[in-house]
Amino acid sequence: MSGNADDLILGVDLGGTKILTAVTNPLGKILSSDQSITPAPKGHEAVIHSILESAHRALGQADVAISDIIAVGVGAPGLINPETGILFTSPNLPGWRDIPLRDTIQEKLGKKTFLINDANAAALGEFYFGAARGTRNFIYITISTGIGGGIVIDGKIYSGAIGAAGEVGHMTIDDDGPICNCGNRGCWETLASGTALAREARHRIEGGMRTSILEYAEGDMEKVTALVIQDAAEKGDSLAKELIGRTGYYLGVGLANLINIFNPELIVIGGGLSNIGNMLLDPAFKVAGERAYKQVFQAVRFAYAGLGRNSGVLGAAAFALQEMKRQIS
Numbered sequence: 001m002s003g004n005a006d007d008l009i010l011g012v013d014l015g016g017t018k019i020l021t022a023v024t025n026p027l028g029k030i031l032s033s034d035q036s037i038t039p040a041p042k043g044h045e046a047v048i049h050s051i052l053e054s055a056h057r058a059l060g061q062a063d064v065a066i067s068d069i070i071a072v073g074v075g076a077p078g079l080i081n082p083e084t085g086i087l088f089t090s091p092n093l094p095g096w097r098d099i100p101l102r103d104t105i106q107e108k109l110g111k112k113t114f115l116i117n118d119a120n121a122a123a124l125g126e127f128y129f130g131a132a133r134g135t136r137n138f139i140y141i142t143i144s145t146g147i148g149g150g151i152v153i154d155g156k157i158y159s160g161a162i163g164a165a166g167e168v169g170h171m172t173i174d175d176d177g178p179i180c181n182c183g184n185r186g187c188w189e190t191l192a193s194g195t196a197l198a199r200e201a202r203h204r205i206e207g208g209m210r211t212s213i214l215e216y217a218e219g220d221m222e223k224v225t226a227l228v229i230q231d232a233a234e235k236g237d238s239l240a241k242e243l244i245g246r247t248g249y250y251l252g253v254g255l256a257n258l259i260n261i262f263n264p265e266l267i268v269i270g271g272g273l274s275n276i277g278n279m280l281l282d283p284a285f286k287v288a289g290e291r292a293y294k295q296v297f298q299a300v301r302f303a304y305a306g307l308g309r310n311s312g313v314l315g316a317a318a319f320a321l322q323e324m325k326r327q328i329s
């Protein structure tokens with residue numbers, strides 16, 4: 001992203017479990033960062049208070065004052081309107097309804113603030129500094145507890161009528177599938193996320209399937225997570241391998257939809273579940289190739305996200321800088 005390397009931006013990546021705050025420059029360099037726990041059960045006022053504390057710690061570490069910062073960019077989970085700065089609702093932040101998150105932070109920090117959906121922020125991070133540099137049309141997906149996405153068309157996040165576009169995790173894959181947090185049935189993330197993988201494993205174990213998964217979870221059904229299933233699969237457990245293959249299958253069905261609709265040049269894949277690697281993605285790419293138009297599938301490249309846990313915080317900061325420039329020009 002263009003800009004003076006001396007310019008500083010404060011980026012915030014608000015997640016359902018953690019808050020990551022960083023002082024960055026327009027080249028994507030992180031000068032300081034602070035991570036803390038999101039006190040989600042305590043409600044939005046406590047969470048905003050934690051964001052402000054984290055921001056001040058990051059500023060202190062970089063030895064800069066808030067007056068040295070050009071703007072603040074906040075990425076947050078859920079349905080967000082970047083124009084109004086309102087967070088409508090969030091499956092990761094229970095009880096949040098129509099919260100003026102942007103204006104509240106702007107008022108408390110005394111600095112121009114911008115708000116963007118967390119997956120859209122991560123897409124922008126990858127666009128400016130990561131795996132999508134140099135592309136104009138790509139889709140970013142993050143596969144973890146849910147599936148988030150960001151759609152970049154001609155170098156800009158596609159935001160839709162109220163800024164809520166890119167909710168790829170909630171496209172219907174199975175009209176009779178499991179109930180989703182959003183209220184719908186059979187959404188992509190109910191079939192191809194880490195949560196879906198763990199849920200299916202518990203279901204099979206309860207049904208009496210022979211597997212070592214429960215041993216890797218110390219005999220505790222609550223501890224059957226995607227990571228445990230990955231461990232078991234890597235040690236050769238056949239149910240774990242089958243379940244990861246099944247998750248990859250559903251991942252591929254959704255990818256085929258995105259490929260046919262957007263004809264992207266690139267799909268960047270991030271999020272914790274993508275760390276499983278080939279065991280998950282080989283079946284996904286195979287199914288996507290079988291289901292999408294051949295010519296359209298041949299035109300798409302796949303890449304792993306390049307910024308790790310920093311894609312959201314860097315993208316939120318880049319969004320703030322991009323919007324500052326847009327408002328000035």
Ligand SMILES: [Zn+2]
Nearest residue numbers: 170180182187
């Ligand atoms: Zn849904």
